[in-house]
Amino acid sequence: MSDIIDEVISSFKVSNIFINRDYLMPDYIPEELPHREDQIRKIAGILAPLYRGERPNNIFIYGLTGTGKTAVSKFVLSNLYKKFPNKFKYVYVNTRQTDTPYRVLADLLEALGVKVPFTGLSIAELYRRLVKAIKEYSLQVVIVLDEIDAFVKKYNDDILYRLSRINSEISKGKVSFIGITNDVKFVDSLDPRVKSSLSEEEIVFPPYNAEELEDILRKRAQMALKPGVLSDSVIRLCAALAAREHGDARRALDLLRVSAEIAERLRDSTVKEEYVYMAKDEIERDRVRDIILTLPFHSKLVLAAIVAKLLEEKNAVLTTGNVYEAYLSISKKLGIEAITQRRVSDILNELDMVGLLTARVVNRGRYGKTKEISLAVDKNIIIKTLTESDNRFADLWG
DNA sequence: CCTCCACTGGAAACTGCGGCAT
């Protein structure tokens, strides 16, 4: 009995591909960040006043996904902190994960050593406590707000406005902000007061080109993978595929990692080029799966309605009204109370946003204005995942 | 040039839940 388990464990432990898979994980921050030297120098320069206990300027960082914004920010801060831990304190908040005003403030307080209930208080109360905490705190505080564009889009710039005013509520300036955003146009949509206060310094992260991506991959692969499992052509392929999508380093690393995982799963001793293509599909499938599984119930229902409509009528032109009809018939079939068309219209926009479908607004003259909707992913994956997530969907299709 | 379709998308408010302060 136990030798079976030993066997399983040892085959799991002894990898013929990986030395340490962690070096290819998206949240790993390496010792060096190739091709980001300029940005590191600039940010470190702006933050240098921390050393004299003075308040650095606020920074706004722009760049597309996977251009190293988060990694560089964390890298500079943690290295500065290692050099003089008694001069300042920094807090990192990803506002996509921590995605409500309450939780953002609660996280900031937590990091300053103030524990707050995870619900129940008013936002105003949290601000009060935050200002008090900062006032009483003896050091400079640097607050990193990652992906604030998404946050501000869903709520508004109220938090930013109030946060940016904290310094004026305290006699002496003690808080600096680093705002990180994927959306270059985002800053223009801000309240001018917030804008001028928060973007005292601006830093742009350009996308990596294919050569730079290769370089990054090569360095990571050296640490993560055993020598000889990876050929140059595989690295070039991963880099090229990622470069095609605006030079996204995270995507490149994901491709490489998953390709290597496939090689391991197949008990191969080298990563073949075909595994990279398999990895690409697998990443896409997992992404779609994760999105669908976390969808609210009625969003799933809307998705099911679209697929059902497409199954019964191959070349159906899908419009909002159209989809709503299909939605009504499905919810009736399942005995579920239907939501309004207004809400379904928003759900369609949401499904568009997460990339499951494309909904573009068209004007069809005499025949009105509506959204034309088409699926952006393979409908078999949708059917499979919907059925898996809730067996009520099972008998909607043959 | 005007009409009028089939919606769009903004705004406000509601519901129901979990949970705090007092």
Add this chain to the structure above:
DNA sequence: ATGCCGCAGTTTCCAGTGGAGG
């Protein structure tokens, strides 16, 4: 015990809107 809070998903109401067909 009471009342107020945040939040997600939703309803209700409604003032637009671009262009095919007259």
